[in-house]
Amino acid sequence: MTQLTIIVPTRNEVDNVTTLFSRVNAAFADIQAEILVVDDSDDSTPFLVAEQAQISALPVRLLHRPRDERHGGLGSAVVAGARHARGEWVVVMDADLQHPPEVVAHLAQVAARHSADIVVGTRYAGNGSTGDGLDGARRTAGSSTATRLARALFPRRLATITDPMSGLFAFRRTAVQLDRLDPIGFKLLLEILVRHPGSTVAEVSYEMAARHAGDSKASVKEAMTYLRHLTRLRRHRLAGQLTQAPKTKRERVQQLGRMVAFGLVGLSGVAVNTAALWAAYSAAGLNHLLGAAIATQASTLWNFALIELLVYRGKGNGTWTSRAVRFWAMNNLLLLLRLPVLQVLVLTGIGVLVSNGITLVVLFLLRFLLSDRVIYGTRTGEPARDPVHLLVDHGPHAEPVVSGKRRSSYLKYRYDIAGTVTIGSQIMLPELEFFRAQWVADDSVDIAVRVGDVGNRRPRRRAAMTEFADPATLRYEEHLGRFGANFRVQLGDQINIVVGPLLARSPHVVYTNIVEALLRFVLISRGRMLLHSACVTLGGVGVMLSALTDTGKTATILRLLRDHGGRFLSDDMTVVDAQGNAVCFPKPLTISSHTLRAVNATDLTSKEWRRLQWQSRLHSKGGRSLALTLAKFNVPIMGINAITQMLVPPPKYTVDRLVPCKLGSTTTVEELFIIERGAPAIADLTFEDTVERMITNTDDAYGFPPFRYLAPAITVGGLGYAELRAKERQILQGFLANIRTRSVASDTFGWADEIPKLIRPAAVPVPVPAAVREQDTFPNWRAATRLAPSGGTA
Template sequence: MFDNASGHLPLETVSHTSPPELTVVVPTRNESGNIGPLLDRVKAAAGPRRIEVLFVDDSDDDTPEKVLARSLAERLPVRLLHRERGDRTGGLGGAVVAGLREARADWAVVMDGDLQHPPELALRLAGVGRSRDLDLVAASRHVGGGDAGGLGTTTRHAVSGGATAVAKTMFPRRLAQLSDPMSGMFALRTAAIDLDRLEPHGFKILMEIVVRNPRLRVAEVPFSMQPRHTGQSKASLAEGARFTGHLARLRLAVLARQVARSAESAGPRQWLLRAFLFGLVGASGLLVNTAVLMLLGIQAPRLHYLIAAVLATEASTAWLFLLTERLVFPGAKPGTRRGRAVRFFLLNHIALLARLPLLALLVEALGMNVVWANLITLLLLFAVRFLVADAAIYGTAAAAAPPREPMKIVVDVSVPPDGAAADTAPAPTPRVAAPRTAARPGQRYLPYRYEIPDVATVGSQVRLPELEYFRAQYLGHDTDIQVRIQPTGTAMPRTRATMTQTTTPPSVAYSEHLGRLGANFHVQLGEPIVVTVAPPLAHSPHVVYTNILEALLRFVAVSRGVMLLHSACLELDGLGMLISAETDTGKTGTVLRLVRERGARFLSDDMTILHPDGRVGCFPKPLTISHHTLRAVGSDELSRREWRRLQLQSRLHSKEGRQFAMLLSRLNIPIMGVNALTQRLVPPPKYTVDRLLPCTIVPSTVVSELFLISRGAHGAGELSRADAMRNLLANTEDAYQFPPFRQLAPSVVIGADDHLALRRKEHAILASALDGLRCRWISTPDFTWADEIPRALGAPAVAAARAG
C-alpha cells in the first residue's frame, strides 16, 4: 500500500467532491489502539458537517494500516501522511506543520491522537473562531473550569507548569494572551499563518506559532485534559532538552528580527550614535561596578568575590538604567518606565548569569585579578546588551503596534454529550464571574424605566440620560432589559482585562485589572437580559449606555425585526430622509442647520429605528456638541458658563479626543475604568435638540431619500444599492469601535440566534429598506451639506411629497 517513490501512504484515500469545512490534523506515533475510538468520537461529534481527518503518522507499529483500514470504511474523508524515519523532521511539531500544509479547509484543528483532547470540544474550536472573527483558538487547562488532571503524576504537573512559566517569562508580550502555550489542542485559520516561518523542534508547536506570528487574534476555551486512552507518554528528558534549546533558538530569532528592524528604521548614523552613547554610559557603569566591587573588597574582605560581583551589578544596573533613560533614549519611549526597568534589569541579570561562570574561569583557572577579570567579562557582553536594549526595550521594534487584541478572550463552550454538530458558533456552562451576591429586596427596585417603541423596554438602577425621551414610569418590573448595580468581577487583580463568554446559560462577563475595584460588568442573556454593573462603572451612566446597553439594544432590535441604524433622520416639507456619515464628519451640525434654517422636523441625530418597509421611528438621543459643531449652535442658546465649559468638553470629546482614546484602548490598561473616570470628571457636552433650538420632534415617518455626506472636494451623485448598503453598514460599525464592543458583540445570543445569525438578519432588514430609497452622496470641503441637501431634493420632489 505504500507509494514506493515517496514512502507515503496515498493522501487521497476517499474521493472528494468539494473542500471540507474543517480539517482535523492528528499527529500520531504508535497510536494503533486509539485510531478506532478517536474516529468514532470525531464522526459522532461532526454530525452533518463536512470535515476531513488527516493523520500525520510517525509510527513504527501498525498504526498506518489501522488508519487505512478505517478510511476505507468511513463516510467522512480520512487521509494519511506517513513519515518514514528519515523524514520525521521537527518531531511532533514538524508533523503538525506537515499536516497544516496538506489541510484543504480554511480552518484546521490540531489534537493529539491519544484522546486526552476531547474530540467533541476540539471540533468546536473552529466554530468559536469563525463566530468571533479570530485567527486562533486554543484549548487551555488554566482558565475557567479547565484542569490538567489527565497529566497524571505530580512530576508531570510540575514539569508542565515549569515549562509554561519559563516560556511566558521569555516571551511576556507575545504569549500574554495565552494561559496555556503548551497546549496541544487548538484551531487556526490556515490563511493567517505563515507556515514557512515555522521551524518546529519537538512538542510545543502552539508556542512556536504564536511567537512567530505575534499579530494573531487569539481566544482560549477551557478544557479538562483526559487520561490517556492507550499507549504511553512521549515526554522524556530528551524532549525536555529539545524544548529548552528550542526556546533559546526562538528567543534569538525574535531578537535578530527586532535588531534588524531597529537598525533599518533608525538609519545607520543614528544607530551608531546610540551605540556610541550606550558605550559611554556603559563605561560609566564599568566605573560604578568596579568602584562598588573594590569598596566591598575593602569594607567586607570576607565577602566572596562572586557575591560581591552580584552586588556590584545591582548598583551599576540601576545607574545604567537612569543614564540610558535620560541620555541614550531621551525622547518618547515605548511602554512604561516600570516596564522598561523590569526588562532592563532582567537583561542585565541574564548577562550576569552568563558572566559568573566566565568570571570564575578567569579567576580560578587562569589566576587573573578579580577586577581585571570583571572588566573583561563586562566588555565581552557590551555588544549583546546594546543590541537587546536597542531592539527589544527602547527601539522601534519595541515601539511597534501593540498586540491587536490587548484584552484576553475566554469562551467557555459546553460540549454536547450526544456528539451533536460541532463546527458551529457556540450554542447558547456557567463559570463566568457573576455578581457576588444576590440582590437584596431593597435592591430589586428599578427606579428608571424606558420604553423604546418596536425595540425594547428597559428598567434600570442607573439613570440613562440618552434614553430620557423614552422615559415611561408606568412600566412594570418585567422589562426586557434590566440594569442593576452590584459588585461583580473577580476578587483578585489580573494582568489583563478579560472578556469571558459562557454558553449555558448564555452570558458574558468583563473583568478589569483592578479586581472588584474595576469597571466590570456581567450580562445574563436570558429573558429578561440582566446587566450587572460594578459600582465604579455605575457612576458613569454615559459609559454604561454607550459601551454596554446600546450594543445590546442593537441586537435586541434585530431580533424584533428592526434595525438601529447609525444615521440622522429628518422630515423636510413632508419628505422623510436619512443622513449618514462617518463619526465626526459634521452630521450633527448639518442636522441643526436644517432644523433651524429649513424648518425640518427632527427624528434623530445619531440612531434611527429602521423598519424593512422604509418606516422609521425616532430616537432623539441628546446631541454631542463637538468642537466643529459649535458653529451650528447659536451663542444665545447656551449660558456663559455652559460656553466656557464647552471649550474643554468639546476638545476632549472631539475627533482628536476619540482618536487618543482609541490609541489608549490598544494598550494593556483598564480602558473601561479610564473611560468611566474621564466621563465622570469631564462629562460629554450633550444637549437635547429642543434645548438648543425650537423644533418639532415627530415619532415616525416614511423615508424615501438617503444622503451619505463626506468631507472632500465638491461633488454629488447617485449611489447604487450595493454601495449604499456597504457605506451604511460601515458607518454603523464605526459608531461601535470603542471597547469592549468588538469583544462583547460576538458573545451576544438572543433566543436561538447567535451573533452571526443576528448580523445576517440586520443585513436583510437594511437591504429591504433600501429598496424604496433614492440613495445619493454629497461631498463638500466646507461643512455646507445643509445647503446642498435641499438643493439636491429640488422643488419637484418636495411638491410631490406634499401631494402624497
C-alpha cells in the same frame, strides 16, 4: 465546501483509531468538516485508518509520511497536514483521545463564531484542568515548568495565553504563514504564537482526559528537543529585536532621547559600580575580579531603579519583576564578557578602577540596545498581541461573592424604545430619557441594568472577557478588581446586566459601551435595525445622512435644521425597518469642537458656553483617537473612559437647545446621503455599494472596547451572532430598496449647502384621518409606528 479540517497526527495509534473515528463523527455531526490524518506510524495504523474512512460520515484523507520525511516530529506533521487542508479553519487534536472530540467540536464552534485568528484549548484557565491527562506528579510539574519558562522568555507574545504548550488548538488557515514555521518536537502552537505576534487569540477551557490506549510519547529526549526548540525561537526573536531599527524620523529621535537618558543613568551607575569596586577591592582586599562581580550587582540594582522610573516610566515588555530579572541576567551575562577584558587590561598595567570603567563604557551601546529593544520593547511598527484575555469557559458559572451588602433589585428608570424593546435600569441612562416609560412593568423589561459587584476584588494584570455556557453569561473584568470597570451580562429571555460601582457612576459609558450593543441585537431579532445615521424631514421629505464617526454629520444636521427648518428624528442612531421606515431615536447630541460652529443656541448660558469650549475638545475626534490608541495597550481603557466622563461629562444637549426645531416621530426615507471628507464631488451609489457602506459606517460606531469581545458571544431569540448579522443585513437591504443614495464629498464641511439642492420635491401628501392624527403623539409608539408619513408631529 469544507469549512473545517481536523488534523490528527498519528504515530502507532492502532488501539485508538476506531474509538477516535466513532467519537469524532458523533461530535461533528452538525459541523461541515473533514478529517485529515497525518501518519508517522510503523504499525498498521494507516491500514486501520483506511478501513475507518470507508464507514466515516465525515470525509477522511490520509497522509502517510515515510521515515525519511518525518524530520521535525509531530509539529512538522501538523504543518504538512495544514498545507493539504481544504477548510477555512484547521483544528489540531491528538489521536489518543486526551483531547475529547466533544471538546474539540466546541472549540471549532468558538473558532467559527469569534473573530480570533487562533483558538487555544487551555487546561490552566477557568474550569480547565489537566484532569487525568498528565499521569503523575513528574509530568504535571514538567508541563507547568515548560509553560512558565515559555511565558517568561516571551512575555509579550504569550501575554494572553495561559497554555502555550497545548496540543489542542485551531487556527484560521489564512492567518498563519506556514512558510515561517520550522517546528521541532511537539510544541507547534508555541511556534505559531511566537512567529505571529499580531494574531488575535481566544482560549477555550477543557479538562484533559486520560489516554484511551497506548503509552505517552513524552520522554527526556522530547524534553531536550523542547529546550532546543525554545532556545532557537528565543535566538531568532533576539536577532529580530536587535536588528529592527526605527523606521521614521520621529522614532529615531525618540530612540536618541532614550539613549541619552539611558547614558546619563549609566554614568551614575558607573560611579556606583566604581565605588562598590573600590570598597570590595581596596578597602576589603578582595580579588579584583570578585570585586567587579559584586560591584555589578550594586550598579545593576541602581541602574534598573532609575531606568524603570525615569527613562521608561514603568512601560515595558512584561511585568516590572520580569524586567528586573532580565535586566539582572543581561548585566551578569555581560559581566562574563567583561571579566576577561578586565583581566587583560589589568595585566597591561592599567589600574583596576580605570580598567573596570573602560569595560563598562565599551559595552554601553550593547546594554542600551538590549534594554531598549528586548527588555522594554519600545520598538514600534511590530504587531502586538491583543491586550484582553478572551476565555470561553464551558463549565458552570459561579460568580464569586465579594460583598455582603444587600442591594435593591428595583428598576427605577424604565424606557420603551419605539414600541419594540423595553429597558429597565437602576441608574438613569441619559441617552434614553426621551423614551422614559414608567408604566412598563419592572419584571417585564427586555433588558435590565442593575448595580452590583462583578468579579474578584483582587487586581488583574490585564483585562479579561470570559464567556460562560451555564447559564449563558459574559463577564468583563479590568485591572483594578472590584474598583475597575467590570460588568456581567446574563443572556436569556430577559437580558440582565450587572455593572460595577465605578461604571454605575458613568452612565454614558454604561449605555454606549454595553446597553446599546445589546439593544442593537435585540432590535434585529424583532425585525428592526439600529442604523448609524442621522434622520430629518426637510420640506416633507425623509432625508437620512450617514458617515464614518467624527466626519461632521452632527454639524451638518444642525445646519440643515437651522437654515432650512424641518423636523428632527435622530443624529447618531436611527431605528429602521425593512419597509423603508425610520423611527426617531433622539439621543442628546454630543458637541465636538468642529460642531460648535453649527450651534445656534440662545438658550445656553454664558457658563454653559465656556464649559462647552473645553468639553467639546476633550470629547472630539482627537480624544476618541487617543482612547482608541490606548485600547491597543494593556491599560484599563474602559475604566479610564468612565473616570474621564465622570470628571469631564460629555457635552450632550437635546437638539432643540442647540437650534430651533421640532421633533418628528416617524418618516419614510426617500433620500440617503453618505457624506465624506475629500475633494468636492457628488456621485450616485449602487445598491450593493450602499449596503456595504452603511454596514461599515454602523460597525465603525461600535469600534470602542469591549464590543468586539462581547458581540460574537451574544445570542438573542435563539439567534447567534452570525445569524443576527445576516438578519441585520436583510433588514438593511429591505430598508434601502426604494431609497435614492448618493455620496457627497466636501473639504470645507459644506454638506449642508449642497444637500438641500439635491432633494427632490415632496410628493402631494396623503390626507391622514383625524383619528389617526390624534394618536400620532409621543410616546404612543404603537400608534406612531403604524403610520408612514413624511414626518410625525411632536
